Amino acid sequence: MGGDKMNKFKVVAAAALLSVTGAVQGSAQDYPGGPLRYVLHVEPGGATDVMGRRLAEQLQKQLGENVIVENRPGGSGARQMAQLARAKPDGLTLGSVTASHLGMFQQSGQFNIESVEWACNLVLEPYLLTVRADSGIESMQDLVAKAKASPGSLSVAGFGEASGGHIAWLMFGESAQLADGDINWVPYNSVGDAVVATLGGHNNIAISYIGLVKQHVDAGTLKVIGIMSDTRSEIMPDVPTFAEAGFDVDTRWQQFRGIIMPKGTPPEAQQALCAEVETALQTPELQKYITDSALIPGYMPTEEFTDFAKAQETATKTWLDRLGHGQ
Incomplete structure (x- = not known):
């Protein structure tokens, strides 16, 4: 290839790269560009539902877009997962996720940890x-x-x-x-x-x-x-831990509450959503809710949350097999 042609090729390639980069940055800056659909796997009124609705309210204020909460209970999360599997991976659909999904994956065989994108975690909570x-x-x-x-x-x-x-x-x-x-x-x-x-x-x-x-x-x-915690709760200081009561359990096993998105959702959309989620979690309203509910702040971005979920999945399988409740 001649020098002029090579130079023209470099210019075209650079322009294409800038175009893609600009599109990604633009899409992140303009996120979400439409109403969000937040699919919960539980009935109204439970802890995950309450947290989800409070988060949705705050996100709606920040984004200036409607955040529509849907309850799709059933099958320990399987019904919700079916909804996410049918949704477009355009960054406008998100779902609640807890440790219960990991058990459902082991039991049903219909879905697995790779069926969704693990966008970010919100909090941890002892049983x-x-x-x-x-x-x-x-x-x-x-x-x-x-x-x-x-x-x-x-x-x-x-x-x-x-x-x-x-x-x-x-x-x-x-x-x-x-x-x-x-x-x-x-x-x-x-x-x-x-x-x-x-x-x-x-x-x-x-x-x-x-x-x-x-x-x-x-x-x-x-x-x-x-x-089920290493220490007593400040909110209920008279309640003993399992260990204090004489029962040795793995206190690393705690409930987690996070956000998943349909498989194939672009990383830029996940990051844009989770940046807003992290901001929402720092607002006085949600900070008060987290404190009053004795939740443990546990925000994790996408990569960290994905690694965490994989480790939890291994622990889930180990315990279900050990206790005779595996697939």
Whole structure:
């Protein structure tokens, strides 16, 4: 190729590169360029729903675009995943994600960790065990004693099958040396539903979070008997940790709440969304919600969140296989 032709080729190539770069930058600056659709995998009223709606409200203020929240419960996230699989990967659709998705991936075989883009994480949250205040169950040791004295007479309410909460319960059961059937697991479409069912006397125990039970504890209708954390909660300082109650569990296993997007969503769109999400999480309104709900700030950008999800997936598979609940 001659010198003039080579120079012309370089100029054209450089212009093309600048054009692509400019388009990417322009798309990021103009993001989202339309209303966002936020698909939640839970019923209204649960912890994930409440967080999602508060985040959507703040994003709407920041972006000047509508953020439409849709609840698509069912199958521990499978129904929501089907919606995301059908959505265009144009950066305008996002979904809630928690540890429960990882259990669903192992159980259903229909979806897997590669079915979506892991855009960013929001917060982390420890599990806890709660009972009705008039249940007669005074402590975790008391719960275990009653279960062993009358196997099958008690039930625990939680979100879905093979969910994060279900695995946390299985971890506790192993530590407490409970046999299958000593306490029956009853799945609900949201943790909020599980708490309501326990309040109504349909179940004896619920595995939940501080944000969902605090008002009921304050009202004297629920009692928290243990929290799956290394340290006691500042909001409920009288509640012992699982370890203090004599049960050795892996406290690294905590609920996480993050955002996923349809497979193939451009990295620029993920980054633009997550930059807005990170800003939203620092607002006084969401900071207060995070503090009041005893959530742990845990923002992770795309690459970090993807690596985190893969590590959690490995832990999920290990525990489900170990406890006989694998695929």
